[in-house]
Amino acid sequence: MATGFGFQVTATDGKARTGVIDTPRGAIRTPAFMPVGTAGTVKAMLPESVAATGADILLGNTYHLMLRPGAERIARLGGLHRFMNWDRPILTDSGGFQVMSLSSLRKLTEEGVTFASHIDGSKHLLSPETSMQIQRDLGSDIVMCFDECPALPADDATVARSMALSMRWAQRSRDAFGDRPGHALFGIMQGGVNISLREESAEKLKEIGFDGYAVGGLAVGEGQEAMFSVLDHAPGFLPADRPRYLMGVGKPDDIVGAVQRGIDMMDCVLPSRSGRTGQGWTPRGQVNLRNARHRDDPRPLDEACTCPACRSYSRAYLHHVVKADEIIGSMLLTWHNLHCYQSLMQGLRDAIAAGTLADFVATFNATRTAGDIAPL
């Protein structure tokens, strides 16, 4: 791996692994969930609060940051860590996914993607080379290859053509990244739900050689069953001694299923985004705090949770501040949701270390949707 980086698997349970990714900015306990700090902030959270939930690393979005405030500006200001006051590791995506979902007037060529900013319409090019430069300007610890990700369902020919392009871009990303001690580069496997394309993609990435390997192109509309059927095979195509990162996943049961199948890292906006719409996650399911049934309820959102929202506030209060559109509603529910997610990750790590993952998953599945919590 890159200088300053290391990955030790300390225990396995079936295909699941627990371990530590060492980085110059600190250790990342795996399986790890990365909160998303889209535009230089995990929305509604101070960074010290994100750390207090148990997050070892967060994800920044290249697409958002290049457009506003601009990667060169962040570089002049000392890099993304200093800019956003987060001194632990940061992984940045390549911008490839967001440019396809958020920008307009896109044009995809062998060179890259030209597009118009969703903020001010300004023209930009994202390519393997510009993405590497932007992620260098940001100073991210874990850099992602620039790739292309078709929406699913798509026919095999489309998926194969797209995967082949992403593999050529992976080589160009590797070449453009160069040798940067203290910074790691991850490749991204594509291939949709086609297992042989996934294997072909993995072989190509291993030929190039990366510090870690992501499973990309999932959680894009294929459904959990199809995603798990890919994950039954895909992690096994990747080197066992490198971290495996499943991008953009997911709900708690997606995370549990992915970890069972050998995934080490994940990220998702779900816990933070749903905290801003009055949704609270618990190990047993999801709670809609907007619902009037909470308005006189003196109980905490989750009796078993130790986060600030559950320690000090009633469901009645959370209902009130959500209904009144008070910022503290987003602050408390985002904190709770991130705490809930990190507690799940700690539970998974402990269970794998103890060799009791099957019991952990059985309990997780049995208690979900119990009590008065609305089903997921």
Place this chain on the structure above:
Amino acid sequence: MATGFGFQVTATDGKARTGVIDTPRGAIRTPAFMPVGTAGTVKAMLPESVAATGADILLGNTYHLMLRPGAERIARLGGLHRFMNWDRPILTDSGGFQVMSLSSLRKLTEEGVTFASHIDGSKHLLSPETSMQIQRDLGSDIVMCFDECPALPADDATVARSMALSMRWAQRSRDAFGDRPGHALFGIMQGGVNISLREESAEKLKEIGFDGYAVGGLAVGEGQEAMFSVLDHAPGFLPADRPRYLMGVGKPDDIVGAVQRGIDMMDCVLPSRSGRTGQGWTPRGQVNLRNARHRDDPRPLDEACTCPACRSYSRAYLHHVVKADEIIGSMLLTWHNLHCYQSLMQGLRDAIAAGTLADFVATFNATRTAGDIAPL
């Protein structure tokens, strides 16, 4: 004073006083600035952060809380302190000011004010008796008399008629409040900018007898000069051994001028509200973080400030998150502004205790609007 309450003036400097209001929920250092927690939250702040700025007491709005979530509901849930997770003193206003500024279909009679909620149009009555009951349900430590406050300018006859009504309501508030150990009742002087009406109002309030006395009906459009000309006299009409509270004030220079004239307590939404619109307050003046001149500025908002926003973030970052409408912008700037206000109060208390208030005010006035900070 009410059982459990006390007020000691520990030092004076000219007309200015510093001291302590003792309450069953803790001491309030005076001169005191009370952040406004309108609807059960100081917007964009966790209550422990409000306390960290140095606030000993906050203000809750009867009008907002009676409409949503409802005072009886808050009473069933254990009172406002528990509901909003603030165990220090709370002062609640009477609802009289907001009902005139926010509600619709108002009808003012000797009995009180009937009005329609600005939230759902529901009909309500606020009167001395219902206001006392609502503030009892909320469990506030310092209860304000129900009063009527005409907008200025107004002719003397209108102001006199309104003041006389407020004094009759003050007597009814006193009668309805009864004897509540551990809870104090403050009267509210009215009379607009007419000094003899102010004196008449003060005499009437002293006849009734209250635990503290507010100067109401200022900061309603009369301007600082007119306000100060009232404050040159009004505090002297009130008992020296009781706290004097100037309602709804103000900008930092309003606060300094009021303290010089013998005021002990103040409240205002300004620091919190302006924190949500990208405005930062400093002892030298106001900074508009939306301004593009901050976008590359690595300096903190205020080099001398020790708040989290100034310790850990650049003006460039604050500009970015304000422009991007990120919640953390409101969180950091509100924290900063409340910290700035509480630092000013601490400076005033220290100067009065040291007998150096004139020097403090001279420095405050000389350094305002200096440097690159936009004028107030």
